[in-house]
Amino acid sequence: MTNAEISKLFRHVAAAYAVKDEKKHYFQIVAYQRAADIIEASPAEMRDLFKEGKLQTVPGIGPSIKTHLEELITTGKVKHFDQVMNAVPQAMFPLLDIPSFGPKKAFKLVTIFHLQNQESVIEDIEKLALDNKIAQLEGFGEKSQNDILQAISEYKTGTTKSARMVLPFAAELADQMITYMKLCAKVNTIYPLGSLRRMVATIGDVDLAVASGDPKAVIEHFTAYPNKERVIEQGPATASILMSGGKHVDLMVQPPDRFGSLLQHFTGSKQHNIHLREVALKKNLSLSEYGIKEKGSEEKGKFDTEEKFYRALGMVWIPPEIREDTGEIELALKNNLPNLVELEDIQGDFHIHSNFAIEPSHDLGRNTIEEMVQKALKLKYTSIGFSEHNPSVSKHSSKETYDLVAQRNEALEKVQQKFKKIKIFKLMETDILANGKIGLDEKSLSILDATIVSIHSSFGMSKNEMTKRVIAGLSHPKAKILAHPTGRLLNQRPGYELDWDILFPFCKEHNKALEINAFPARLDLPDSLVRKAVEYGIKFFINTDSHAAAHMDLMRFGVSVARRGWATKHDILNAMEYNKLEQWFKQ
DNA sequence: GCCGTTTTCGGCCCGACTGTTTTCAGTCG
Known part of the structure; x- marks a missing residue:
């Protein structure tokens, strides 16, 4: 049972309670919805946390839900849930x-029309709407009947709720909209x-906030987007387009003198805002996008x-990247937030593929070593590490x-002679083969400053085997x-499984660094694991894995992933001076 | 049903918008 399935089940339980007696069960409903939100967003699978005995560490999971989850994971169902859900039409x-x-509308329709077939219920409702049977019901009308048809049609064609966007895609969509909005x-001011x-x-969706003295004009311009x-x-004050x-x-939209509260409100996260508002309530304050009011006052x-x-x-102000209600509010109250790493702290990039013809088993870069170095200089880096893939093991003798490798090194040295302001490190990205050996022998390794290692094959191994292989x-x-x-x-793919409780201590003890790969389709190590690794005291490189200068x-x-993982400058090795880094490589 | 340096009992975020309604319920974020 996956997190997504558990989350959906919890929402169904909440819906069943809402139909049964919403007032009586209001706080159970909220609790199940909150648990569903948190489980859905959790990077750790509940079944794994269950095995490790860590279910109670998840916020929103208390004694009751924990017991239900244990029953669910071990037996595949929960008697209590069945009871609750069987009391309403399936x-x-x-x-x-x-x-x-929502629960009310769904319940009302299937009850009135005695619909019992889960397989066909959506088509059944669609047909009833087409036959003009819904518009006549109390509480419905012509418009809502048409809305139902539209919603079903968009649902069936997959127009709604499609996959979430990777960051640059969302950023580009936001940029397009911002460019358009600025025509008004x-x-x-406008921010994503x-x-x-x-x-x-x-x-998921793109959210935009505008400061303006004329919200009506802004909203009209927005909804007229061609x-x-x-x-x-x-x-x-708000609008939404598909x-x-x-x-x-x-x-x-809010006027400029209320823009601060709008930024806060609309940045979220939802759990951060809820917690913030609970803190405020204890001070007799009530928060919203309009500002702060004292209780009893308007x-x-x-x-x-x-x-x-x-x-x-x-x-104190809380950086947006850590507004996830994972302890940031408590620390902000004590003015004790970590000083998160910033882009300006980064002094070098150590996962760079040039187009040097090294005959690798994986992809080459598109630009020359010199072009990559020039780009690094433009970024004001003081160091750069070249890490082409190792020459393919099967096609080359030792x-x-x-x-x-020696020829690649010579090429690097040539460029180093030409550019004295930047230190070029001789690295390589070397495969960890299925048997745990790495794809370069001692002699080749001896002429490198260090090597990056990574998995590019045999993804299907068990968690145990993969952990042994990586170590x-x-x-x-x-x-x-x-x-x-x-x-x-x-x-595209979820990635292989590793036992972090073994790997993190190993890295800490043996002074191995983890990469935070900045490539937007990867963002790997994921932020939540960065946070854990930071707590272990592990160091990181933030690298772009660039295959082209751009x-x-x-x-x-x-850097954002590192910030979301609460990393400071001191956790990031490529935020160090290159001479210190040279020492670190030699350790 | 969850949660706690003002609580292990008694609280629980706050508001927008829509359609069908003459004041509100439902859905959403």
Whole structure:
């Protein structure tokens, strides 16, 4: 049972409670929805946490839900859930997947029309709407009948709720909209907010906030966007449009003197905001996008900046990347937040593929060594590490491999002679083969400063085997960095499994670094694991894995992952002076 | 059902928008 399945089941339980008696079960409903949100977003599978006895460490999971989860994971079902859900018609549940269908509407329709078949219920509702049977019901009308048809049609064609976007894709969509919105003279300021501002690895919808003295004009301009599918909703302060591909763009507008509270509200996360508002309540304050009001008063205090907004709650400003309600509010109250690493701290990039013809088993870069160095200089780096893939093991003798590595080194030295302002490190990205050996022999390794190691084959191994394999590879004294540690490709493959409780202590003890791969389809190590590794005291390289000079600009995405993992400058090795780094490689 | 340096009992974020309604329920974020 996956997190997604558990989350869906919890939402169904909440829906069943809502139908049964919403008032009586209100806080159970909220609790199950909150647990569903948290489990859905959790990078760790609940079944793994169960095996490790760590279910109670998940926020939102208390004694009762924990017991139910244990029953669910061991037996595949929960008696209590069955009881709750069997009290309502089963046919209502498939309808909940369709946007605009909640528990009440789904229950009402399947009850009135005696629908019992879960397989056909969506088609059944569609047919009833087409036959004009729904418009006559109390509480429904012509418009809502048409809305139902539209929602079902969009659901069936996959127009809605499609896969989440990787960051640059969402950023580009946001940029397009921002460019368009700036054509409206009434737009003072506009920012992308929500998960895009928090730099979450994948983005659902694009959220935009505008400061303007004329919200009406701004909203009208927004909903007139020519490349939209349709307007979803439109009010005096907010609007939402559907884009081709099923993405929503949500807009909120406030006057400039309330823009700080809008930024705070719309950046989220939801759990961060809820917690912040609970903290505020204890101070007799109530928060919203309009500002802060004292309990009992109608007057809402105005905040033009986020800093002032947080200060009014007795805390320091919290960087958006860590607004996930994982302890940041408590530390902000004590003015004790970590000093997160910044892009400007980065002094070099150590996972760089040039087009040097090294005859690798994987891909070559597109630019020359010199072009990559020039790009590094433009980025004001003081060091760079070249790490082409090792020459393919199957196609070369040991001597041929050595000659290729030596030739690559000579090429690096030539460029080093020409550019004295930057230190060039001689690295390589070496495969950890299925048997745990690495794809270079001692002689070749001896002429490198160090090697990055990584997995590019035999992904299907068990967690145990893979952990042993990675540790075997990392055990060579020259193997200093584990690249893209989980092997995940966002929206493509989940990555292999590793036992972090073994790997993290190993890295700490043997002074091995983990890579935070900045390539947007990877963002690997994932942020939540970065956080754990930081707690272990492990060091990182943030690398772009560039296969072209232009890729080196992607560093900021890796820095965001590090920030989301609460890493400071001192956790990041490529934020160090190169001479210190040279020492580190020799350790 | 969860949660706790003001609580192990008694609280639980706050608001937008829509359609069908003459004041609100439902859905969403």
